[in-house]
Amino acid sequence: MPEIDVLQGLNSKQAEAVTHTEGPLLILAGAGSGKTTVLTRRVAYLISRGVHPGSILAITFTNKAANELKTRIEALLGEKAKGVWAMTFHSACVRILRTELPGLGRSGRFTIMDSDDQVKLMRKVLKELNLSEKQYTPSGVLKAISAAKDNLMGPEEYAKTALTFYETKVQQAYELYQRKLRELDGMDFDDLLMETVMMFRTHPQVLAKYQAKFAHILVDEYQDTNRVQYELTKLLAAAHHNIAVVGDDDQSIYTFRGADIRNILEFEEDYPRCRVVKLEQNYRSTQVILDGAFNVVRNNARRKEKRLWTAQEGGQPITLYAAQSGEDEARFVAGEIENLAVQGVPLNAVAILYRTNAQSRTFEEAFVERGIPYSVLSGRRFYDRKHIRDAVAYLRLILNARDAVAFERIVNEPPRGLGPAAVRKITEYAAVSGVDLVQALSAASEIKGLNGPQRKAAAELGTAIGGIALKALGQPPHITLRDVLEATGYIPHLDAQGTAESQERLDDLRELLASVRVFAEAGGGLEEYVEQYALVSDQDTYDETKDACVMGTFHSAKGLEFDVVFLVGMEEGVLPHARSIGEEHQIEEERRLLYVGMTRAKRILYMTFSWSREMSLGLGRARVSRFVSEIPRELLDVKTWED
DNA sequence: CTGGAGCGTCTTTTT
């Protein structure tokens, strides 16, 4: 493939970022500056220069972005491009750990515990430690633990820094939580990263293997990396320093999750020989939109000085709509979308963005009423539904008969007369006799304290799951899923209910089966399915070809673009969020959030707010967001419900 | 001991 193709159509800065292949590179890429193109071309360029695809590690923020990267590279280079490691931090770590842990005497078949599992487990921990959930909320303790893991502190290290009474209790919870995870052969999201770094630190030969393997490392959305992620890339790049990071400090919106903006601000200090390339030409938005966004974000004290420019002069002013109520706001948005549709704007070119997920409801109702198709940018919504999680828990138990979290989830779902007391007896039996949970179920007749019906129900469940587990290896995963939901009575139970709700759930399960089938036909096995299940994100399920407008949070819209964008709920207490008011650096993050939202728009930008809003306690008066007043008046076209 | 009804509480953003 001639080199000229790979550089075709790039501006000089972009070309520089693509062709600087040896040594550290910091690409400061403003919103809409062709970042994905640069990443794609860079990988293609490396391969065209003879770099083996398998020695390129490209870390992206979502699986969707990773897949897009792969597809676009293959479009450029064809078969030659196969083998690039394009994935998220978490998927890369899972892959490394599954490969390496068995050689170190540890299990490579761990289950990934998602946030729901974590909370359930933490509840148990707190109960065991006699800590009241009022004072020590599971999410609060988990947040502290997550922060510790982000800073690479295990329970022992954390103990050294735990000073307050609260922290010593958290420390105890941390220790017990980790012990329980080990017993379950589970890892939470943070463990995946921390364990990988720990393994690299304690086993230099393993680290050396990956340092040799990945001759070139690329990291996207670098402004949103946290300490472990930073450490991980630093370790991997230590031997050759062929590390290219792409980011924009103005788009750092994940500090609540430990993202450290210093990683990007201080990259040049970490790698003194580093080349810095700034991409400031924007190919996405009109000048009006860029000016509006710039005038907001310029108010942040902590940022690198820069300003985007575009060859597209002018543009439509930003419409600011003052609504009478939340319903009126939704009515306005729906009405405008209908008008735009008449003018020929396709629905999938329109997005509605809000600060919190709960805000979607009013809009969904208005859209349903008017028959406007929409899809919510929150793939986890589907996967987090109770019955979907139940179904996956059955699969988890088939794969790992010691997965106590999955076991407890489904042992009495549908109701089988096996309540908490019976479950405790079964798990105790398993622990004492050294058998797994499914074997314990099958041996229910030997468990003391269970009554007749309980013994029968438990044995049946054990036989059903055990039987299917035996067959699972040789058949496609969707068949296994269907069989287990039938044989354990899950689907029959829903069928028997015959309510509208149970029908919906059955439909959801059918959808799940269909998606597993698609996954299987693409060559995926049961194990891979369950693994990626825990790692799917909001964006991963987004289908841009569907004829529907998109709704999502500001966060979930990261990296996406739309012709028309509505930013709704532009009120004090919503954006900036009430919990961010008071702390200047949190206000700055909220401001960046708005910046990200505004720069999603290519042609037309709306911002709306309402004078009154339904709050948790009755109707509240609202005030327009402080950020709106930072936008120069001449860029705005102000409308109210009275017009 | 289990399952279901009814009640109060809390809801920022997410890999």
Next chain:
DNA sequence: GACGCTCCAG
């Protein structure tokens, strides 16, 4: 509007 908790009938 989802979930945990309490209370009571079987």
